[in-house]
Amino acid sequence: xxxxxxxxxxxxxxxxxxxxxxxxxxxxxxxxxxxxxxxxxxxxxxxxxxxxxxxxxxxxxxxxxxxxxxxxxxxxxxxxxxxxxxxxxxxxxxxxxxxxxxxxxxxxxxxxxxxxxxxxxxxxxxxxxxxxxxxxxxxxxxxxxxxxxxxxxxxxxxxxxxxxxxxxxxxxxxxxxxxxxxxxxxxxxxxxxxxxxxxxxxxxxxxxxxxxxxxx
Numbered sequence: 001x002x003x004x005x006x007x008x009x010x011x012x013x014x015x016x017x018x019x020x021x022x023x024x025x026x027x028x029x030x031x032x033x034x035x036x037x038x039x040x041x042x043x044x045x046x047x048x049x050x051x052x053x054x055x056x057x058x059x060x061x062x063x064x065x066x067x068x069x070x071x072x073x074x075x076x077x078x079x080x081x082x083x084x085x086x087x088x089x090x091x092x093x094x095x096x097x098x099x100x101x102x103x104x105x106x107x108x109x110x111x112x113x114x115x116x117x118x119x120x121x122x123x124x125x126x127x128x129x130x131x132x133x134x135x136x137x138x139x140x141x142x143x144x145x146x147x148x149x150x151x152x153x154x155x156x157x158x159x160x161x162x163x164x165x166x167x168x169x170x171x172x173x174x175x176x177x178x179x180x181x182x183x184x185x186x187x188x189x190x191x192x193x194x195x196x197x198x199x200x201x202x203x204x205x206x207x208x209x210x211x212x213x214x215x216x
Contacts, residue, residue: 003052005119005140007045008089008102010082011038011058018106024181025203031062032199037178038063040108040193042070047112050119056105057089083149086139090147100147101140108196109173109187118167118174126165129156131175131186138174139164 011017014031025033038056045054054072058064064074075093078084090100101119118128118138125145128138136155141147150158160166173190176183188200 003050004099005051005101006090006094006098007051007054008086008094008100009038009041009045009054009056009105010077010085010089010102011056011060011063011105013058013060014062018179020179021181021184024184025200025205029199029203033196035062035066036195036199037108038105039066039070039195041103041105041110042067042072043193043195044107044110044112045103045115046071048115048119049112050116051101055089055093057085057093082151086149086151087147090141090149096146097143099140099142101138102147102149103138104136104177106178107137107174107176108178108192109176109190110193111173114169114171114174117169118171121167121169124165125163126167127156127159128167128169128171128175130177131172135177137177138167
């Protein structure tokens with residue numbers, strides 16, 4: 001399998017990231033949870049046989065250090081929101097001559113083979129919807145095309161309307177991003193990566209239950 005895809009992941013500052021997930025773990029461990037999910041996502045991406053390199057767009061020095069330790073490249077966040085960060089990483093840092101794929105950084109159940117399967121099916125500008133079917137976890141674009149990301153509420157419909165092709169694979173670990181405590185419980189049930197699993201184990205949380213998800 002040719003390593004031709006440049007992958008891009010945007011990551012906010014750890015203190016501000018994943019606000020809807022607050023309460024899933026103790027407040028002082030929230031940044032650790034965000035970082036653990038980024039690590040697991042990055043490890044899976046770098047382990048894919050179709051990926052030539054990883055660019056993480058971030059202004060957080062802790063995230064930057066971890067990414068470099070894992071073998072990825074860091075680009076500065078231009079500071080104009082998620083889609084601007086994605087465009088910068090894909091169209092300017094990687095460049096339009098490359099095959100580019102952008103992913104969210106909250107995919108701790110992603111497996112390298114799932115990413116390879118999705119990229120192997122991407123013949124044109126393509127996307128993978130999230131588990132709910134309304135969001136997007138991946139947008140891929142071939143050389144010569146601009147990324148044109150439409151991430152945000154209702155992004156699956158927005159990407160489809162912009163001409164991107166939805167990829168039909170099942171890929172449950174890939175499609176399950178983590179925005180809420182219930183999502184976290186879902187990825188634990190699917191099989192979270194090493195860093196997320198270790199953090200939650202350290203906190204005494206079970207595979208399928210977090211305080212916020214299981215209360216009441």
